[in-house]
Amino acid sequence: MTTLWFTGLPGAGKTTLARALQDSVKPRHLIILDGDELRASISADLGFSPEDRSEQARRVAALARLLNNQGVSVAVCLVSPSSTDRExxxxxxxxxxxxxxxxxxxxxxxxxxxKGLYAKARRGELKGLTGLDAPYEAPVAPEVHLRSAETSLQECVQELLKVLGSGSF
Incomplete structure (x- = not known):
């Protein structure tokens, strides 16, 4: 089974791409673990400090592994700004x-x-937004590099399907 770990700035299109991929692989099974949804449930006790972000990534990775071990492929959609956390x-x-x-x-x-995050951050209502006043360490050698501002949603999905091959799910 596969865990696709989608990383990128807030608003880059991680969840949008994962949902489009999920639609294209049906009836095969792909579960989406979205960072926003997980923060409202299993990680409701965490904030956005570097330590809390690391713990969020650890919890989600453990959940993804459990699902993979049960025969389920997973698309994880987390900003996960730290290369150390992604490793x-x-x-x-x-x-x-x-x-x-x-x-x-x-x-x-x-x-x-x-979500209006950048507007809030620019007005000073939100601190620690990744890409503005909190760092994002772009992956150096990701297995898949999708340029969502230059490539259509369908082309991105096709790239994911091509990289994964038909037997990955």
Whole structure:
């Protein structure tokens, strides 16, 4: 089984891509573990400090591994700004981990701003937003590098399917 670990700035398109991929692989099984949804449930006790972000990544990686061991492929959608945390996730998940860098420039994600995070941060109402006043360490050698500002959603999904091959799910 496979764990696709989608990483990128807030608003880059991680969850949108995962949902489109999920739609294209049906009836095969792909579970999406979305960072926002997980923060409302299994990680409701965590904030956005570097330590809490590391713990969030650890918990999600452990959950992904459990699902993989049960025969379920997983798409994890987390900003996961630290390369160290993504490497830890790779070690926890083990075989089948695929890092997917959803790459979009800051000006594009600010323009998209689906949750209004960048607008709040620019007004001083939000501190520690990844890409503005909190660092994001872009992956150096991800298995998949998708440029969501330049490539259509369907082309990105096709790239994921091509990389994964028909037997990965």
């Amino acid at each position: 830890m996730a790779r070690q926890v998940v083990g075989t089948g981990f695929v890092e997917v860098f959803v790459d979009a420039p800051l000006e594009v994600v600010e323009e998209r701003d689906p």
